[in-house]
Amino acid sequence: MTSAKIPALNRRQALAFGTGAVVATAFAFRTGPALAAKPATDEAIKAFTRGKEPVRGKVKLELPEIAENGNTVPMTVSVDVPMTAESYVEEVMIVAEGNPNPGVISFHFTPSSVAEANTRIRLAETQNVIAVARMNDGSVFSDVRQVKVTIGGCGG
Amino acid sequence: MADVKPRIKLDKKDVAKGGIIEVKTLVSHTMESGQRKDKDGKVIPRKILNKFTCDLNGKTIFSADIESAVSANPYFQFKIKPEETGTLTFTWIDDDGSKIQATEQIKVA
Amino acid sequence: MVRPLPLAFTALALVVLAGAPHAQDMPPGPAAKEASERPAWQAHGLKPQNPNSPFDEVVSGLYFRSKETQEMQADDFNNPGFLAVEQGEELWSKVDGAPGKSCASCHNEASTSMKGVAAAYPKWNEKLGKPINLEQRINICRSGAVKAEPWAFGSSELTAMTTYIRTQSRGMPVAVKVEGPMTPWFERGQSLYYQRNGQLDLACASCHEKNHGKYLRADFLSQGQSNGFPVYRLRDQRLVPLHERMEGCMQDVRATPFQPLSDEFLALETYVAWRGLGLPVETPAVRN
Numbered sequence: 001m002t003s004a005k006i007p008a009l010n011r012r013q014a015l016a017f018g019t020g021a022v023v024a025t026a027f028a029f030r031t032g033p034a035l036a037a038k039p040a041t042d043e044a045i046k047a048f049t050r051g052k053e054p055v056r057g058k059v060k061l062e063l064p065e066i067a068e069n070g071n072t073v074p075m076t077v078s079v080d081v082p083m084t085a086e087s088y089v090e091e092v093m094i095v096a097e098g099n100p101n102p103g104v105i106s107f108h109f110t111p112s113s114v115a116e117a118n119t120r121i122r123l124a125e126t127q128n129v130i131a132v133a134r135m136n137d138g139s140v141f142s143d144v145r146q147v148k149v150t151i152g153g154c155g156g
Numbered sequence: 157m158a159d160v161k162p163r164i165k166l167d168k169k170d171v172a173k174g175g176i177i178e179v180k181t182l183v184s185h186t187m188e189s190g191q192r193k194d195k196d197g198k199v200i201p202r203k204i205l206n207k208f209t210c211d212l213n214g215k216t217i218f219s220a221d222i223e224s225a226v227s228a229n230p231y232f233q234f235k236i237k238p239e240e241t242g243t244l245t246f247t248w249i250d251d252d253g254s255k256i257q258a259t260e261q262i263k264v265a
Numbered sequence: 266m267v268r269p270l271p272l273a274f275t276a277l278a279l280v281v282l283a284g285a286p287h288a289q290d291m292p293p294g295p296a297a298k299e300a301s302e303r304p305a306w307q308a309h310g311l312k313p314q315n316p317n318s319p320f321d322e323v324v325s326g327l328y329f330r331s332k333e334t335q336e337m338q339a340d341d342f343n344n345p346g347f348l349a350v351e352q353g354e355e356l357w358s359k360v361d362g363a364p365g366k367s368c369a370s371c372h373n374e375a376s377t378s379m380k381g382v383a384a385a386y387p388k389w390n391e392k393l394g395k396p397i398n399l400e401q402r403i404n405i406c407r408s409g410a411v412k413a414e415p416w417a418f419g420s421s422e423l424t425a426m427t428t429y430i431r432t433q434s435r436g437m438p439v440a441v442k443v444e445g446p447m448t449p450w451f452e453r454g455q456s457l458y459y460q461r462n463g464q465l466d467l468a469c470a471s472c473h474e475k476n477h478g479k480y481l482r483a484d485f486l487s488q489g490q491s492n493g494f495p496v497y498r499l500r501d502q503r504l505v506p507l508h509e510r511m512e513g514c515m516q517d518v519r520a521t522p523f524q525p526l527s528d529e530f531l532a533l534e535t536y537v538a539w540r541g542l543g544l545p546v547e548t549p550a551v552r553n
Contacts, residue, residue: 064331066331068553069499071227072502076233083237099225100191101223101225105220105221105225105226107218107220108216108219108220108221110218112237112238113217114234114235114236114237118232118233119231120230121225122225122227123225165342180343182348184352186503229348
């Protein structure tokens, strides 16, 4: 993000930006480099990658931008690699950095499965959900999505 | 939980070698997270299904380590590339050690 | 149970619902963009069957929900409500009580005998001299012919059986009768529907008639139709019967809720079913 180049806004623009900011933030997370901010999440990822910095890409995490309810959020993760006996995705870990415990689920794949899975997860608040994939040669890839979770009101 | 009957759906049960079967599973379970409190303010102890496996003829081909952030009545959808004809065994393991299990027969030509 | 309500909810509720005479003139807030991502609920409306209907279009709650939620309901396997349908199916032929009877002993196959039945509930019961809903009908059978303990309201058994029986009417139009002895119950339901309640001073109609298709804080308001109940709520991660949902609404407006299966909720259930005349039964629906 080239935040230094953003010019000063007048009040009207600032207001207009305010409404767009939510969208801009979501977009930034899609392309931005920052993976994990929270220590517990960071630790879980480091343990999983055995200290390696995951490369962005290959993994695709699909989540709604706005969860209808945080208690049941449909999620799909897939890794775009061929699955052969020589080269395959071993494991994909999903972590939610804003949950009381960041761990969500880990999928273990084999050459006899396709690197793709779907489930429904609980998200305690608006937060980043991170997927990290580890190949059988130890290389690691990641993706991140921000999900907005609304609390309170009739559904809360 | 002994009488829990999981729902399992395979999009096909008969594939050519190298073919893909899509599997959907749904099982009834409250997945008590250990984060909730009862009316008296006491924490309700965690009780979840913590492990799911899909075996073909006794060999695990897909599995998941499950945490309390998976919603109640866990749903899994995944794809397998079975190498041989045989029995798919689906197992869910509860925190209390009990198991929910189901099987399906598939044919690989 | 009294939950503290966030201040913003209270404030917005008062502005949008109580204060503003024309909520549609409200300036668009941050929710406006999200609203544009909502499915076009208007495209799914039915012409009201009844000239006295308060709606130009009668629309199922399904079309007020997100794409993901609609997809979860659309596929019978993905829909977690079917866990209750299967539980109900097992209970249907499970023998209980001294005479050794199950529902199936009298009613045989539910897919035939129960087809369309639930779409007409609540229904006048001559013997009791009042309308009964499906939960009450099930328990009359249990304490009568089956000679078993009635199931408690909210028990997984009663909700599963209600869900199973209603699913036999899936796709059939809601067809409650409000004539004859039902008229006073219909009228009572109607007056309850428009009666303001609780600390927020809101009526059912404040949200579900005047403001459906708009946001109340984070909630995208539906018409409050009952055609999908019992519904699998993403929030509760289980099947929720209609009277429990109505209790929840009353708590949300900081009112003391009526009791499940009370005359008040029976009258409301009758009236709300009439507001959705012709909508297809969707049980088990998926809602937020």
